[in-house]
Amino acid sequence: MRNPLQDQLLKAGLVKKSQVAQVAREQAKQRHGKGPAPASEQQREAERARAERAERDRVLAAERNAQARLHEQRAQARQIIETQRVRAVGEIEYRFVDGNAIRAVQVDAALRAQLASGALVIARVGDGYALIPRVAAEKVAARDADMIVLDQAAATPSSGDADDDAYYARFEVPDDLVW
Secondary structure, three states, X not given: OOOHHHHHHHHHOOOOHHHHHHHHHHHHHHHHOOOOOOOOHHHHHHHHHXXXXXXXXXXXXXXXXXXXXXXXXXXXXXXXXXXXXXXXXXXXXXXXXXXXXXXXXXEOHHHHHHHHHOOEEEEEEOOEEEEEEHHHHHHHHHHOHHHEEEOOOOOOOOHHHHHHHHHHOOOOOOOOOOO
C-alpha cells in the first residue's frame, strides 16, 4: 500500500518508481526495527556525555588503584623493617645524614663495624630509625626506596672523590677521631 503523497510525486514525474520502492523498504525496516534508527542530536549528546563520564571514571579508578598499590607497598616495607629490625644498643653514637639534618643512633662496636661495611643499613620507620640487614634493605628499597636513609654499600664514590682521596691520603688522621 502506497502513501498518497508518493503516488502524487510519481504521477508528477518528480521521482522514479525505484526510488519510491526503496523509500518504502527503508520505512518498513524502520517499523520492524531491522535497521539502525538515525540518532537524534540529543541522543548523540547523551552518548558523548556518557563516554566522557566513563573516561573520567576510568582515570579516577586508575589513580585510586595506583594510590592503593603505593600504600600497600609502603605497608609491606614497614612490616619488613619491623620484622627484620636489629636491636640498636650500645654507647657509641653513629652519626649519619638524613636529608639536611645530622642524626645519630646508639650502637656498639660490632654494630658500628657492620654499618661501616654495609652489612647493616639504616632505615626510617615512623619518626625513628631502625637497623636492618642488607637482604631486608633490598626488599624495602624495592617497595619504597625513600625509607632507606643510609646504605654504605650503595654509596659509590664518584670520579671527583678519587682525586680527593689521593689528596687527603697525605695527611695523617688520628686513631681516636670519631665523626
